Amino acid sequence: MFNMINLYPLKKFRFPVIAECVSPDIFQGKNQKEIEELKVWEGNKQKRLGELFKVEQNRKEQETTITVYGDVSKVRRIGAYMTDGEIIIQGDAGMHLGEEMKGGKITVHGNVAGWAGSTMKGGTIEIHGNTSHYLGAPYRGSNRGMRGGKITVYGNVGNEAGTYMRKGIIKIYGNAGQFAGLRMHNGTIFVQGDCEERAGACMTGGKIVVGGFLQSVLPTFTIESVKKKVKIEEKIVKGPFYLFLGDLTENGKGKLYVLKEKNPQLTNYEQLL
Secondary structure (H helix, E strand, C coil): CCCEEEEEECCCCCCCEECCCCCHHHHCCCCHHHHHCCEEEECCEEEEHHHHEEEEEECCCCCCEEEEECCECCEECCCCCCCCCEEEEECCECCCCCCCCCCCEEEECCCECCCCCCCCCCCEEEECCCECCCCCCCCCCCCCCCEEEEEEECCCECCCCCCCCCEEEEEECCCECCCCCCCCCCCEEEECCCECCCCCCCCCCCEEEECCCECCCCCCCEEEEEEEEEEECCEEEEEEEEEEEECHHHCCCEEEEEECCCCHHHHHHHHHC
16 A cells, blocks of 8 residues: 655754654555654664654555655655655755665755765655765775666765766766765766866776866876767767866776866867877
8 A cells, every 4th residue: 555644853853863764665555653653763762753753644645655844954864775656855854865775766855964875776866955975975895886776966066976886877966076986987977067176086987077167187087089069868968078088097997078168277188189
């Protein structure tokens, strides 16, 4: 049985709340009372979900949809491991949103903390605000990053977006921080705005496209050509773009496209073509 569930925070959270149970996979087939009894952690105390959120349920949807109204910036791991259904957050969301997500869709009408979409394998995340560092990236000590799915951010993104990326696509319509695509193996990162330095550091494959100002190109990248356009999914982005290959320190074959119009500081590379 499929549900439409609305969640309303009962207070402003002071301590981190670990709530990986907020997932369509877990809510599916449960009644309101059963959802309220699900366990969460607030700080170091285990509580019932119903102690922290008002739960409303409507059983008229074709799929399980969870809508969260309010500021849940302290609530972590919403949508972790989800495979189906939809989560809509009308406010800010906390760390580890959509961790290891395999399917379904998460939409956030606000800002999101770090490690959103960490090591996701499928599904879609849309963030209509800014997000912090490590978008789609693995945790420390792991070298298996994003392996599928799609993340779209309409605001700005922090450092190390797409670290160790192996598959999938990240689209950033604002600006990106340092080390975008660090050690990426495959997949696509598109930054429509400006990008800080060290983009593509140690990448071995994949594609990074920067449509704004790039602070610098690493010296371990070599210019290959000037391209009139670049394809991002089914959309053609018009250039011209400088195409750099690297990272040569890793014998990499990654592609870094940088819009010529916004980067006059790179014109000296043309004499190497």
